[in-house]
Amino acid sequence: MERRKESAIWRYFTVATPARSTAVCNICKTEVSRGGSSTATYNTTNLIKHLRKHHVKEHAEFEQATSSKGAGGTAQQQLTLSESLQRREKYPANSVKATKITEKIMECIVLDGEPLSLVERTGFRRLIEFLESRYTIPSRKYFTETALPELYKRVRDHIAKQIKDVTAMSFTTDIWSSDVCPMSLLSLTVHWLDTSCTPHSAMLQAKNFHGSHTGETISAAIKQMLDQWRIPLCNVHVILTDNARNMKRAMAILGVRNLGCFAHTIQLVVDEGLLSQRSVSEVLACCRQIVGHFKHSNLAYSRLQDIQMQMQMEPKRLQQDVKTRWNSTYIMVQSLLEQKRALCAYIADHDDLPSTLTANQWALMEKTxxxxxxxEELTRKVSSSTASTADVIPAVTVLRRLLAREGDEDTGIKTMKRTLLQALERRFITLEDKPLYTYSTLLDPRYKDRYFTNPDTAKYAKEALLKELQEGDCRTTAITAEASEAAEPLEKAPRMETAAPSSKSSLMKEFDQILEESDDPGAATSSGPAVEQLHAYFAEKTIATSDNPYQYWGVNRQRLPGLTAAVTKYLCAPCTSVESERLFSTVSDILNDKRNRLTAERAEMLVFTKKNLPLLLCIEDS
Structure with missing residues (x-):
């Protein structure tokens, strides 16, 4: 019955019952055989022949209806035997359908970090066979030597098109050495702002790096990568690296501006100012022994878990730290403090712990x-994908104020705070003398000139920024009389309000306190388009620290075109090399113990497509 309802022939014939072997013509009332010997084998061939032979007009209507419904209607003409057999045939390897399925499988392998051997696995092949029986999965060799290079080229062409007309780009770079094979990779990640001031980043290369890691070899390798992407050195705004001497020397040889990773410098501050203190280091050594015991003993952990449940605490594992990352040490201390009651109960019942903490040591941990x-909060803030060099001066200013402030709650930790403050001052003593930091801070509508510790520094920085605008380094030549007339009046832009969180940390409260204490900027002492835009910008109130500065400039780019040109240059630089470290985390997932025979070229293709394919898919899926 379902098939009869779908066919247009039943407009002209009627069947008394589904099992009846004949149909009655509605026009001439003739009974026509339906063919076949049972309900399962009945068809409409004889009915169509009858209509064609005896009712030409109606047959023409039937043909027209069948043609239109076959192109997009709900009913289609019954398949012929040859058509049915054709539907059982496999797709040709070069057919559109087969090509698309192969592309999606390759994208799946890349995005999910699956090995190329996935296409040989029985379960996956059975799944594809069930979903599309006419598709034949190509060999692993095809995916390795053909599909992957084609996807790599497609993604690479897309990235090249995106950065083709960008005149100010920032980069992060780092070197990674594998633990499972003799391979070192030198990465290069690009960061830029588009014409609407939206930030973007993309991995350019993870190049196999042979030989000694000297400044000369690093410089030559980075220059080669830039040349392959046709990026002139004049378009390189800054390159972010770690604080290693060979990296700094490489940037000096290359002749580009270089900044050290802010997160790495904070690591050095904490190490020098706090973690190196004898009393603290001894406590941390005990903490590592305790956490290590529970990590390597299932029995001990089961006992601790039973105690946690008896105390109606959420069962949690203790966190082990990594000595090279101070924030992991903070997380370890926090996890121990959260489980203090359970640990004390464990110690009372069991004596298998390699070390215990005294009351004084517990108190020291709490103070630390x-x-x-x-x-820790600041490190998370500057490690986000939207953080820029504009965040550095305000962050250091806030830390200085928090460490220098004394209160009743500081009992027992004054020495710690003083030592940290000294390390902070020593590491960032020349921070406000660096134009890359001062200009970007001034151009961030959340900060502007409110976070400089020396008023003269802010004054000189604004004068230098104005001079650069007037000299045309930031394309102020685009500010013509015609553009000025077309732009909106230089009025104060409305503040971009966001819903404030119900409770703020001491760090965020300090950010807001500095804004409240800041004085309004004075009047401009000279005139001109650049001066008027600069003064109008500084005359406005800062936006909330939780707002998006890039969104602000996207809204105001027509009103402040000269400043927006400077923004695309100075706010495209991140303040950490976290993106390179995240990149190498992806490499570690791809190049592991089970896949340690991948060539450097193949590994680079896989990590390149995994990191950048989402940028292409967003365009294709929109």
């Missing part, structure tokens, strides 16, 4: 946690 909390 309080002191490190703003550093």
């Amino acid at each position: 946690s309080i002191v490190l909390a703003p550093f």
